[in-house]
Amino acid sequence: MTITNDHGWTLEQLKAYEKKIKKASMVKRVTMILLIMEGYYAMEISKLLHVHQDTIST
Structure with missing residues (x-):
């Protein structure tokens, strides 16, 4: 599974958020x-x- 659009967020920014x-x-x-x-x-x-795997896939 991959993120197709990160909307400009980096890992560090997401962790802080x-x-x-x-x-x-x-x-x-x-x-x-x-x-x-x-x-x-x-x-x-x-x-x-x-959580159920479908929760993550959608």
Whole structure:
């Protein structure tokens, strides 16, 4: 799985933004994006974050 458009965000910027987010569901979304950008597979991310693999793929 790859990110097709990063909208100009770098890993460092996303990590800093992740720390500022107060809403837990949004933190999980940003964490998914970070892990994909770092090269993790959807199956690995789903196990790490305890979500269904389809949640990550869509």
